[in-house]
Amino acid sequence: MTPSEIAPPVGIVVRPATEDDLAEIGRIAVDAYRADGQLSDESAYERALRDASQRARYSELLVAVDSDRVVGSVALCEPGTRLAEVCRPGELEFRMLSVDPFAQGRGVGTILAGACLDRARQRGCDAVVISTRDELAKTAQRMYRRLGFERLPDRDWIPEGTDIRLITWRHDLTVSV
Numbered sequence: 001m002t003p004s005e006i007a008p009p010v011g012i013v014v015r016p017a018t019e020d021d022l023a024e025i026g027r028i029a030v031d032a033y034r035a036d037g038q039l040s041d042e043s044a045y046e047r048a049l050r051d052a053s054q055r056a057r058y059s060e061l062l063v064a065v066d067s068d069r070v071v072g073s074v075a076l077c078e079p080g081t082r083l084a085e086v087c088r089p090g091e092l093e094f095r096m097l098s099v100d101p102f103a104q105g106r107g108v109g110t111i112l113a114g115a116c117l118d119r120a121r122q123r124g125c126d127a128v129v130i131s132t133r134d135e136l137a138k139t140a141q142r143m144y145r146r147l148g149f150e151r152l153p154d155r156d157w158i159p160e161g162t163d164i165r166l167i168t169w170r171h172d173l174t175v176s177v
Contacts (some may be wrong), residue, residue: 014115017061025052025073027133032098058082064108072099091127092120094132
């Protein structure tokens with residue numbers, strides 16, 4: 001089963017973000033990362049998560065909406081763009097996938113990841129990549145495995161100025177399921 005064949009929970013729609021969505025996207029991202037233990041004190045990354053207008057400028061920003069309420073978002077980045085971290089030519093990268101803690105466990109993250117895979121196929125990409133924290137983001141890592149992502153250890157990395165180890169995942173779109 002491909003991600004686009006996964007039936008979304010009733011009422012969940014993925015669409016491009018609008019300017020009116022940006023404050024809520026920032027709030028959800030911070031709340032979701034904090035609930036998952038990935039943020040503690042105010043940090044540069046928290047500021048980046050909260051600044052959805054920056055993501056909208058430098059990526060394709062998608063939202064998951066339930067009954068006109070934004071419940072999640074994800075940023076799609078192409079190689080060489082300002083927010084891209086690990087993608088190479090022929091790949092699409094997604095970043096900062098976040099689901100409002102009240103909406104977690106309903107498949108919203110799977111729907112957003114599936115939308116990223118669908119967008120990459122529409123653009124003719126060979127693969128989709130993402131990085132996650134090694135010791136955290138265990139729920140997200142299980143979801144990525146379920147969707148067909150595989151570990152790509154040769155692209156694991158540590159962001160400059162931190163001791164945070166990020167592990168990289170890749171979904172090969174050229175392989176038939």
